Amino acid sequence: AQSVTQLGSHVSVSEGALVLLRCNYSSSVPPYLFWYVQYPNQGLQLLLKYTTGATLVKGINGFEAEFKKSETSFHLTKPSAHMSDAAEYFCAVSEIQGAQKLVFGQGTRLTINP
Amino acid sequence: SQTIHQWPATLVQPVGSPLSLECTVEGTSNPNLYWYRQAAGRGLQLLFYSVGIGQISSEVPQNLSASRPQDRQFILSSKKLLLSDSGFYLCAWRKTGRGEAFFGQGTRLTVV
Numbered sequence: 001a002q003s004v005t006q007l008g009s010h011v012s013v014s015e016g017a018l019v020l021l022r023c024n025y026s027s028s029v030p031p032y033l034f035w036y037v038q039y040p041n042q043g044l045q046l047l048l049k050y051t052t053g054a055t056l057v058k059g060i061n062g063f064e065a066e067f068k069k070s071e072t073s074f075h076l077t078k079p080s081a082h083m084s085d086a087a088e089y090f091c092a093v094s095e096i097q098g099a100q101k102l103v104f105g106q107g108t109r110l111t112i113n114p
Numbered sequence: 115s116q117t118i119h120q121w122p123a124t125l126v127q128p129v130g131s132p133l134s135l136e137c138t139v140e141g142t143s144n145p146n147l148y149w150y151r152q153a154a155g156r157g158l159q160l161l162f163y164s165v166g167i168g169q170i171s172s173e174v175p176q177n178l179s180a181s182r183p184q185d186r187q188f189i190l191s192s193k194k195l196l197l198s199d200s201g202f203y204l205c206a207w208r209k210t211g212r213g214e215a216f217f218g219q220g221t222r223l224t225v226v
Contacts, residue, residue, distance in 0.1 A: 006157075034214060043204060043217030044158075090158060092215075100146050100165050101173075102208070102215055106157035 002027040002093045004105035012111040019078040021108045023065075023091030026072065033074040034092040035065055038107075044090060050074065061085070086112045116141035120205045120218030127225055133178075133192040135221050137205030140186065145207040147188040148215065149180055152202040164188060200225045 007022040025031055032051050036044040048059025055067040061084075065076045074091060091105040120137045127133060139145050149161040160173045162180035170180050177196050181189045188205060202222050206215040 041202075041220070041222070043219050044206075044215075045217075046214045049214055100210075101160065101163060101171075102148060102206070103160055104150070104158035 002031060002095055002101065002103050004091050004093050004103055006089075006091050006105035006108050008108055009106060010109045010111065012113060013081050014113045015083055016080050019063075019076070019081045019085065019110065021076040021089050021091075021110065023074045023076065023105060024072055025074060025091070025093045027093055027095055029095050032094045033065075033067060034094070034102075035059065035063070035074070035076050036090045036092060036104075038088045038090065047076070047089075081110075081112050083112050083114065086110055116207075116216065118205065118207055118216055118218045120221060122221060123219065124222045125224070127195050127223065129197055129225055130194045133190070133195050133199070133223070135190040135203055135205075135223075137188045137190075137218055138186055139188075139207045142186070142207070142209060144185060145209055147182060148206040148208075149188065149190050150204045150206065152204060152220075153200075158204065162190070195225045197225050199223065 003026045005024045034049045035047040037047050038044045047063050048057045050057050050067045058064045063078045065074050067074050088107050088109050090107050094102045117140045146165050148163045150158045152158050163171050164182045178192050202220050204220045205218040208215040
């Protein structure tokens with residue numbers, strides 16, 4: 001069964017600094033990988049996804065993530081943090097075949113310091 | 115375009131009362147449907163998912179049940195709520211196993 005581990009429930013960076021949110025997954029078959037963002041009391045919005053092809057994926061708001069099969073990782077980065085990036089971020093995995101489940105990690109709350 | 119509706123937005127219910135949360139999707143057919151619960155500091159817990167009418171898969175044995183009476187309708191229910199059922203409930207749909215999921219705005223349930 002697939003699972004996701006997000007390292008660090010809280011990450012704090014200064015405005016303009018690099019953002020790095022870590023995600024490792026476990027899956028017995030090739031996965032589809034997603035990053036979502038959630039603002040307070042709202043649903044989730046897709047930032048980016050990896051299905052096939054290029055392992056470096058670019059998303060909205062300047063975010064990108066790289067699928068590394070050998071490390072079973074899909075870390076999210078942004079070169080320069082903006083105050084509006086403060087939110088909760090979720091990594092998710094879905095298997096290509098089988099049960100069609102979409103499993104999320106525990107989430108990482110990103111705080112941006114002025 | 116596709117839209118997902120989830121209601122109510124907030125709900126306060128006494129312990130032992132029943133629960134019914136409804137989610138409907140418009141603009142697509144035969145979607146995969148999901149119910150998640152988000153408790154403080156615990157991420158998104160997958161509760162139920164459905165790949166077709168009447169097909170429900172339960173991820174976590176608990177006080178809740180789900181039904182899919184129509185292709186684009188997904189209902190989360192409980193006969194008797196517990197305090198531990200409090201949380202933020204999110205419904206989501208996606209077209210296929212590789213597609214992104216689209217979320218409703220959520221229901222904040224407080225059991226008192």
